[in-house]
Amino acid sequence: DAGVIQSPRHEVTEMGQEVTLRCKPISGHDYLFWYRQTMMRGLELLIYFNNNVPIDDSGMPEDRFSAKMPNASFSTLKIQPSEPRDSAVYFCASRRQVDTGELFFGEGSRLTVL
Amino acid sequence: KQEVTQIPAALSVPEGENLVLNCSFTDSAIYNLQWFRQDPGKGLTSLLLIQSSQREQTSGRLNASLDKSSGRSTLYIAASQPGDSATYLCAVILGGSQGNLIFGKGTKLSVKP
Numbered sequence: 216d217a218g219v220i221q222s223p224r225h226e227v228t229e230m231g232q233e234v235t236l237r238c239k240p241i242s243g244h245d246y247l248f249w250y251r252q253t254m255m256r257g258l259e260l261l262i263y264f265n266n267n268v269p270i271d272d273s274g275m276p277e278d279r280f281s282a283k284m285p286n287a288s289f290s291t292l293k294i295q296p297s298e299p300r301d302s303a304v305y306f307c308a309s310r311r312q313v314d315t316g317e318l319f320f321g322e323g324s325r326l327t328v329l
Numbered sequence: 330k331q332e333v334t335q336i337p338a339a340l341s342v343p344e345g346e347n348l349v350l351n352c353s354f355t356d357s358a359i360y361n362l363q364w365f366r367q368d369p370g371k372g373l374t375s376l377l378l379i380q381s382s383q384r385e386q387t388s389g390r391l392n393a394s395l396d397k398s399s400g401r402s403t404l405y406i407a408a409s410q411p412g413d414s415a416t417y418l419c420a421v422i423l424g425g426s427q428g429n430l431i432f433g434k435g436t437k438l439s440v441k442p
Contacts, residue, residue: 219372248429257434258418271429306372316361316422318430320372 219321221307227327233295236324238307239288244319245312249282249292252304252323261305264290265312276301297328331356331423335433342409343441350404350436352419357397360422363430364393364404367416376417377404409440 220239228234240247248263262272267284275282279298284290294301304323310316332355342348352362361380365373377386377393379402385394392405402419416437420430 258432260429260431263429308373317375317378318363318420319375320365322372325370 219307219309219319221305221321221324223324224322225325225327227329228297229329230298231296232328233293234297234301234326234328236292236305236307236326238290238292238321240290240307240309241319242288243311244309246310247284247290248308248310248318249290250306250308252306258306261292294326297326299328302326302328331421331431333419333421333431333433335417335419335436337436338434339437339439341439341441344409344411346409346440347405347407348409348438350406350417350438352402352404352433354400354402354421354431356423357400358423359397362393362395362402362419362421364391364402365418365420367418367435369415373418406438409438411440411442414438414440 222237246265249261250258251261252258260274262275262282263270264284280294282292304325306320306323308318308320310318334353336351359381363378364376366376367373377388379386379395390407395402416435418432418435420432422430
């Protein structure tokens with residue numbers, strides 16, 4: 216399997232622009248997670264899905280952030296409008312519900328908002 | 330609220346030394362605990378996963394232990410090498426197999442040749 220695939224790897228945009236990050240989880244995984252990582256706050260959970268249904272979105276910072284999972288093989292995280300404080304690395308991760316629950320991460324999308 | 334703490338935040342050792350990284354968590358009702366490695370500019374790579382019913386897991390030069398009652402886990406690295414330099418994070422799953430992972434902030438390890 217190719218692992219968790221994220222795009223774009225790097226995104227530089229200006230304040231106020233819309234940003235869309237994409238994720239393809241590992242085939243057969245039931246859970247998909249979106250995390251944000253910064254030096255100050257470390258890894259923070261934004262939202263996670265189980266079988267394409269959002270389970271916990273309490274980590275989504277504000278209404279400017281939204282996430283969707285239209286099918287088992289694709290998810291998006293959208294920021295509209297973007298702000299400089301949104302600059303971070305955004306990770307997508309997936310795992311199976313059964314077995315050990317081992318979590319697998321993508322390489323991340325590094326977002327810079329000017 | 331579950332909190333995961335990793336001490337120290339940074340560690341520098343000479344090559345060949347055995348070392349221990351620490352992870353503590355406040356709620357002992359965990360489903361499992363996972364150790365990750367993160368290289369600069371990269372994603373997280375899973376190193377070891379310990380189920381709540383287990384006491385330790387080993388992979389090569391790495392050994393992770395779990396003491397649920399005291400809320401602690403350690404990652405032991407034997408005969409450290411410069412290639413081990415990275416940030417090591419631990420994370421716990423709460424709420425059974427349906428739960429989310431709560432991460433510590435990591436220990437940044439530097440192994441000097």
